Amino acid sequence: MKSEKKAGEQEASLAHSGLDKEIEFLVANLEGIDKYRLPQRAYHIARTAIRELILSPGQTILERELAEILQMSRTPVREALVRLETEGMVRLIPRRGFIVEPIEKEDLNEIYEIAEKMDGLAVEKATRKIGNIEFEQLDLLIVEQEKALEEKDLKKWAVLDDEFHSMLIKFAGSKRMSAVVDIHSDQLYRARLFSINHRPIPNMSIVEHKAIISCMKAKDGAAARMVMQSHRNRARMEIIAAIEKLNQTGKKPVS
Structure with a gap:
């Protein structure tokens, strides 16, 4: 308690x-x-x-x-x-x-479990619906994320990362799914921003984003879903580890 x-x-x-x-x-x-x-x-x-x-x-x-x-x-x-x-x-x-509210390990675990399931389902549904215009938007976001990391602008990367996931939810075309995700999206973004300077540089996230898009372009929704869920799970482990360390030391995150 x-x-x-x-x-x-x-x-x-x-x-x-x-x-x-x-x-x-x-x-x-x-x-x-x-x-x-x-x-x-x-x-x-x-x-x-x-x-x-x-x-x-x-x-x-x-x-x-x-x-x-x-x-x-x-x-x-x-x-x-x-x-x-x-x-x-x-x-x-x-x-x-x-x-x-503080950012707690137990809360984050629950929220990420929901995000893994919802994002996985969303990317599978989106794979069946989107075309070249949507892929161009996703590819552009990846380019912008790479540029943000080159410029060591982690705050900008976090904003673009949030936009990437939000865009996939939008492309899934499910209002009910969007409503469920929206409830938790701020908590996920807040945790990501809170821990961003205390975990590995997120190069792996960009690699995984590219893999997700490749699966979608190949019209393999099941593979896209699997990669997305793995991506969310890995990020969860990194973020929770960073937040636990911050909480143990009593340090505030450096923005």
């Missing part, structure tokens, strides 16, 4: 830690955020801040502070945080506020 002490390790105010400026910058660069109603706006901003590790694992979020930063009342902010709690992104600690 997660202790309140562990969850509340980072209790500095958002303003004191400089996070208010980071959140303001995030808001200024979120396209189309003004079209949402206030609760939805607060939700998308907080969710993105957690996803991008602006609000890091264990960070305390006070409704009052976040409302001040977002220049809105506490009611829509609380609605947003309650919604994020149902999604497993934050947790309410009585008399303390909301805490960004």
